[in-house]
Amino acid sequence: MPYDANGNALKVGDPVVITGRIATFAPSENYSNVKIELDLPQPPDQAKTSVFINTRQLMLAGKEFNPAHAPHAAVPESKPPKPPEPEDEPEETEEKPAEKPVEPQPSEPAKEKALVEH
Numbered sequence: 002m003p004y005d006a007n008g009n010a011l012k013v014g015d016p017v018v019i020t021g022r023i024a025t026f027a028p029s030e031n032y033s034n035v036k037i038e039l040d041l042p043q044p045p046d047q048a049k050t051s052v053f054i055n056t057r058q059l060m061l062a063g064k065e066f067n068p069a070h071a072p073h074a075a076v077p078e079s080k081p082p083k084p085p086e087p088e089d090e091p092e093e094t095e096e097k098p099a100e101k102p103v104e105p106q107p108s109e110p111a112k113e114k115a116l117v118e119h
Contacts, residue, residue, distance in 0.1 A: 021051070036053055
């Protein structure tokens with residue numbers, strides 16, 4: 002089971018917080034992409050890492066989400082997410098009994114020859 006930096010168990014669908022500092026901007030007309038240097042180092046070597054994200058996918062720390070300023074975004078759910086749907090199980094197939102191998106039958110002239118020799 003995976004765990005967060007505080008030792009809490011994680012599962013698919015859990016909301017998480019990733020802390021970091023904006024390192025660089027790559028602006029465009031309607032939005033910017035940013036490089037965020039993460040506050041927590043990456044185990045096992047404690048390397049500093051970074052991620053790239055669109056500015057409309059983040060919020061300034063300490064600020065509440067305001068849907069009026071983000072009409073493109075859905076309001077985050079306050080209730081826990083639904084568990085993932087179970088994967089389709091393979092259909093059971095009915096096993097057929099193994100067929101007996103068919104032995105070659107002698108041709109008509111071979112049958113007549115066998116009768117004559119006996």
